[in-house]
Amino acid sequence: MPPKSTAQRRLFKEYQQLSRDAPEGIIAGPLDEDDLFYWECLIEGPKDTPYENGVFSAQLTFPKDYPLSPPKLKFNPPLIHPNIYADGTVCISILHPPGNDPLLYERPEERWSPVQSVEKILLSVASMLAEPNVESGANIDVCKIWRDDRPKFDAMVREQVRKSLGL
Amino acid sequence: MDATVGNIGSISDPSDWLGTKVPKLFDLESMLSCHICKETLKAPVMTQCGHCFCSLCIRRYLKVNQECPLCHEVQYESNLVKVLLLDSIGKWFISNRSQLLAKLNADDDSVIILQEEKKRPKPQKPVYESRKKPKTAGFGKSVPSREEMVECPICGEFMSAEELQGDHIDICLVGKDNKDEKEEDSKEDREHHESAQKVPEKDIVVTIPKDQDFQVQKAVDMKRLAKLDFASLSTNKVKEKLAQLRLPTSGTRAQLEARYVEYSNLYNSNLDSANPKDSVVLRDKLEQWEALSEIDNNKSNHTEKFNRSAWVKTHGNEFRELIQAAKKTHFSK
Numbered sequence: 499m500p501p502k503s504t505a506q507r508r509l510f511k512e513y514q515q516l517s518r519d520a521p522e523g524i525i526a527g528p529l530d531e532d533d534l535f536y537w538e539c540l541i542e543g544p545k546d547t548p549y550e551n552g553v554f555s556a557q558l559t560f561p562k563d564y565p566l567s568p569p570k571l572k573f574n575p576p577l578i579h580p581n582i583y584a585d586g587t588v589c590i591s592i593l594h595p596p597g598n599d600p601l602l603y604e605r606p607e608e609r610w611s612p613v614q615s616v617e618k619i620l621l622s623v624a625s626m627l628a629e630p631n632v633e634s635g636a637n638i639d640v641c642k643i644w645r646d647d648r649p650k651f652d653a654m655v656r657e658q659v660r661k662s663l664g665l
Numbered sequence: 666m667d668a669t670v671g672n673i674g675s676i677s678d679p680s681d682w683l684g685t686k687v688p689k690l691f692d693l694e695s696m697l698s699c700h701i702c703k704e705t706l707k708a709p710v711m712t713q714c715g716h717c718f719c720s721l722c723i724r725r726y727l728k729v730n731q732e733c734p735l736c737h738e739v740q741y742e743s744n745l746v747k748v749l750l751l752d753s754i755g756k757w758f759i760s761n762r763s764q765l766l767a768k769l770n771a772d773d774d775s776v777i778i779l780q781e782e783k784k785r786p787k788p789q790k791p792v793y794e795s796r797k798k799p800k801t802a803g804f805g806k807s808v809p810s811r812e813e814m815v816e817c818p819i820c821g822e823f824m825s826a827e828e829l830q831g832d833h834i835d836i837c838l839v840g841k842d843n844k845d846e847k848e849e850d851s852k853e854d855r856e857h858h859e860s861a862q863k864v865p866e867k868d869i870v871v872t873i874p875k876d877q878d879f880q881v882q883k884a885v886d887m888k889r890l891a892k893l894d895f896a897s898l899s900t901n902k903v904k905e906k907l908a909q910l911r912l913p914t915s916g917t918r919a920q921l922e923a924r925y926v927e928y929s930n931l932y933n934s935n936l937d938s939a940n941p942k943d944s945v946v947l948r949d950k951l952e953q954w955e956a957l958s959e960i961d962n963n964k965s966n967h968t969e970k971f972n973r974s975a976w977v978k979t980h981g982n983e984f985r986e987l988i989q990a991a992k993k994t995h996f997s998k
Binding site: 508566567611 | 678680701702703704722725726729730732734735737953954957958
């Protein structure tokens, strides 16, 4: 299956790089080589956080004009986190296309541009797990618990981690 | 998963050098790679902020977002400048890469001599182009006569069509609502006395005889294709433009526009190459691009995620009937 379009060739390159030299705690690659636009990822919960010991699976869906537009990342099953919507979709600045931020929450250099990569996205997600940003939360209920009752939040996440490991 | 890794290994990557005698070549290849497509720079151009990308890659991106992908400085397509030396370096690298890699992987310590294919190519002289920023004001000197000038639809100033289609229109359009602006009708068959440094994008200044159609076509081929303001063009007008470029005029309005935009990307980036290809090759490339995007469209229709709510909407009545039927049989028992 020779990759043909610019998007396919670029995704192939990124897959190659990740399979040769992936950052610690991250595994990612296309589910099916015939469809490079759909990836499965596994992200390890960062140490010293309630997510520690968890391994979370997420799907990356790339647009046809990648890398001009960013992919979408969705945790499945959804993860309890202030910056993850209830359906599992991740909301962080690196996944936002440049030029539609009317509230100017994010600096342009934090947002998507073609020089970013899957690796950088997944690293950002790992650091997002360690440090939630409740200023621009996605799941308001979780944001509230995180802010008002941290022990409860930690317990909820640990419970989810245990469940995900089948314990 | 293992089989796929083997397949992937067939695509070159800077990390190929890490296992060789000169692992530092990793850095060199990384530097010679375009930040957008991650492949060796092809027909590289430099932005005003000094960053280099493949001409095609950055042109495609600037159509989406007018800023440098690296430093986020505002950039216009018309200010891109080709870098011929870098183009030659990239080409040299691509053609000698596999040999170099094989030699550096080999265990013997023999002196590395890269085989020349034919005779020694003439060393390419770097072309020094004027970096002078074109000024929108102050084009009073050496301008074409009044009738050869066109009026900028935004600011109303008169200037040559080349200057207008260069970066004047980009600058004028910023921050303006372009709904009621008219793309001026550029007359291709006009003599232009434009000086080269005024419009850095245009590299070849030609004088076009008015009466000879063939020569007109040839000379037009050397000029950059202008950005079209589709909002002000009728579908027939767009088709006319495509026909002028000998491109197919079939398809929906959106397809026509996408075709023009992609062709202008291919066309303008081709002019940034040290040895530009004929427009026949470009039309072939456009055809491939269109075939690919069609395949992609068809594919996405097949593999599209099952849309639950839409399904429920269209089949809701049937579900309700089934439930009622089930209830009936349940209660009749």
